[in-house]
Amino acid sequence: MSQTRLSELREIQTYVEPAVEKKVALSVRDLSKWYGDEQILDNVSFTIAEGESLVLLGPSGSGKSTTLRLIAGLDTPDGGDVFLSGRHIEHLRARERNIGVIFQNYALFPRMTIADNISFGLRIRGKRKKQRQEVVEKLLNLIGLADQRDKYPSQLSGGQQQRVAIARALAYEPELLLFDESFSALDPQTRTGLRREIRSLLQKLKVPALFITHDQEEAMELGDQIAILNKGRLEQIGTPQEVYNDPQSEFVATFLGAANVIEMCRNDGFIALDCRQCLTLPPLDSRMERVKAIFRPEDVLLSPTPGLAEPHDHLGLGEIQDIAFTGATEIVKVKLQRLNQSGYSSVSDCPPSPDQPCDLIIKALRTKWEAHRVPLKVGEPVSVWLRDYKVL
Numbered sequence: 074m075s076q077t078r079l080s081e082l083r084e085i086q087t088y089v090e091p092a093v094e095k096k097v098a099l100s101v102r103d104l105s106k107w108y109g110d111e112q113i114l115d116n117v118s119f120t121i122a123e124g125e126s127l128v129l130l131g132p133s134g135s136g137k138s139t140t141l142r143l144i145a146g147l148d149t150p151d152g153g154d155v156f157l158s159g160r161h162i163e164h165l166r167a168r169e170r171n172i173g174v175i176f177q178n179y180a181l182f183p184r185m186t187i188a189d190n191i192s193f194g195l196r197i198r199g200k201r202k203k204q205r206q207e208v209v210e211k212l213l214n215l216i217g218l219a220d221q222r223d224k225y226p227s228q229l230s231g232g233q234q235q236r237v238a239i240a241r242a243l244a245y246e247p248e249l250l251l252f253d254e255s256f257s258a259l260d261p262q263t264r265t266g267l268r269r270e271i272r273s274l275l276q277k278l279k280v281p282a283l284f285i286t287h288d289q290e291e292a293m294e295l296g297d298q299i300a301i302l303n304k305g306r307l308e309q310i311g312t313p314q315e316v317y318n319d320p321q322s323e324f325v326a327t328f329l330g331a332a333n334v335i336e337m338c339r340n341d342g343f344i345a346l347d348c349r350q351c352l353t354l355p356p357l358d359s360r361m362e363r364v365k366a367i368f369r370p371e372d373v374l375l376s377p378t379p380g381l382a383e384p385h386d387h388l389g390l391g392e393i394q395d396i397a398f399t400g401a402t403e404i405v406k407v408k409l410q411r412l413n414q415s416g417y418s419s420v421s422d423c424p425p426s427p428d429q430p431c432d433l434i435i436k437a438l439r440t441k442w443e444a445h446r447v448p449l450k451v452g453e454p455v456s457v458w459l460r461d462y463k464v465l
Contacts, residue, residue, distance in 0.1 A: 095122035097159075098281035099144070099249055104153035106139055106305075113139045115305045116153070121249070121298075124279035126272070128296035130286060130329070135302040137285045141251050144283065146170050158248055173242030177254045179234050181226040187237050188213070188222040194245045212240040215274070232263045239271065243280070250275070250282040256291060268295055289329055293317070301325050323465060326367045333368050333435040337464075368462035373437035375405060375455045376447065385458040393453045394434060403444050405437040407457060 099121040106114040114136045121127045129137045142148040144155055146167035155162050162170050181190050191212055192205040200208075213219040216236040218229075226234055235255060242250055256264045272295055275282050284295050292299050293313045300310040301324075309321045320326035323334055374385055391407040435457070449455065 095125065097121070098123045098125070098157070099283070100154075100156040101140075101144065102154045102156075104140065104143060104155070105151050106136075106143060106148070107151050113305050114143075114150075117302070117305070117307050118153075119298075119300050119307065119310055121281045121283060123281055124276070125297045126275060126282045126284065126295055127298045127300060128284045128286060128292040129300050129302060130289065130292040131302035132287060132328070134304070136305040137287075137302055138253060140302075141174075141253050141283065141285050144249075145172055145174050145251055171245070171247050172249045172251060173245075173247035174251045174253065175235075175238045175242055175255045177257055179226075179238040179255075181234060181237060181241075183226055186223050186225060187218060187229070190226070190237055191241045191244050194241060198245060208244050212243060216240050230263070231259045232267045235259070235267055236270075239274070243278070247280070250280055252282060252284045254285055254287075256286070257288070264291075271295075292329075299329070301328065303328075319463065320367060323365065323367065326463075331370050331436060331438075333370065333373070335366055335433055335435070337364055337366050338362070365465045366462050367465060368459055370404065370436040370438035372459055372461045373407075373435065374458040374460055375407065375437055375439070375449060376458065377449070377453065377455055385460055386462070388457040388459055391435075391455050391457045393449055393451050393455060396449065396451060401441055403439050403441070405439060405449065407435055407437060407455060409433045409435065409457065 097120050101120070102118050103116045104114055104118070105112070105116055117136070117140060119127065129140060131137050139148065143150045146162070146165060146169075150163060157170065157172070182193065185193065188209050191209045195205045195208060209222070210219070213222055216239065218233060218236060218240075221229065221233065226237070229237065238255075239250075256268055259267065268291060284292070286292055286295075296313060298310060299313055299316050301308045301316065303324050309316055309325045311319075316325065317329055320329065320332070326332040327334065373388075375391075389409050391409045393405060394408050395406040397404045437457075
């Protein structure tokens with residue numbers, strides 16, 4: 074083979090097609106809203122790409138539903154901009170925005186059949202009967218309810234009503250779907266199965282969607298991105314993996330999943346609890362300072378044998394306070410104790426914190442296999458190690 078031909082083959086083998094950047098479907102910039110003297114939203118910004126799902130997650134009163142209402146045109150912002158497919162839409166009425174909204178109670182018309190509910194939006198937009206029938210037939214097959222077309226909403230289950238509400242919103246080909254706590258009224262088993270169906274349907278249709286929820290498991294399962302709101306401010310936005318594994322604040326860490334947060338002192342490459350249990354870190358600086366460390370319960374490793382987990386960072390000694398069996402896992406509460414033994418580094422000049430007790434209780438999560446391999450019982454002393462942790 075010639076040198077020229079060989080060079081051409083190498084070029085072909087090493088060529089990597091550049092990633093295609095997704096177009097932005099929705100862009101929210103510095104959105105603000107006041108009700109009287111209370112600021113509900115404080116300069117909230119995010120984007121949703123075409124075919125992407127974003128979940129707004131936060132406690133009650135964080136501004137989730139207000140954000141949805143401002144995007145849908147059901148309320149007016151006091152500041153900021155909303156763009157849909159590059160168009161400024163704040164001045165448009167709700168029905169002019171081409172956005173589908175699925176509410177918690179589904180808002181189906183009780184005296185209309187399922188087929189009539191789905192075709193309603195097309196009818197008020199002046200679509201011909203034949204076109205309406207074609208769309209309804211396609212959507213009924215898509216949601217698996219073709220044999221229920223002549224029934225009324227009261228004759229369907231909650232999960233079936235949810236599917237009809239989504240089909241009605243999809244009938245007029247919206248540029249964006251908004252889900253306002255749409256799964257909260259369903260029983261847990263139905264809710265889990267349905268949200269997987271909806272996620273699959275949205276991926277198939279490539280329709281961008283914004284979900285509002287306070288359910289953490291739901292957020293992790295539905296969202297390509299999760300945006301966490303707290304008191305009207307956006308705390309963090311990222312993929313479920315990024316937000317869970319790399320929280321940027323104590324609020325995010327403790328709201329999305331369980332987390333242990335403990336106060337420590339950092340000094341010359343060491344981190345120590347006030348009780349002098351220690352974690353070692355790579356050298357940082359010589360200035361002593363108080364910091365907070367965050368670690369998930371699944372990052373805690375418990376051992377009745379001190380030397381069992383030596384490759385991991387040692388947090389200290391503790392005593393089992395409680396063990397809760399949850400089926401696939403068990404949750405263990407451990408009370409950390411003072412440690413005066415030799416052999417563990419400490420920061421002797423770490424100033425005590427007036428509100429930080431020396432005996433801390435942390436949570437550890439163990440799989441049923443770990444629990445079977447190393448059984449523990451209440452009152453038993455253990456050595457506590459960390460697989461991973463983050464310093465804020």
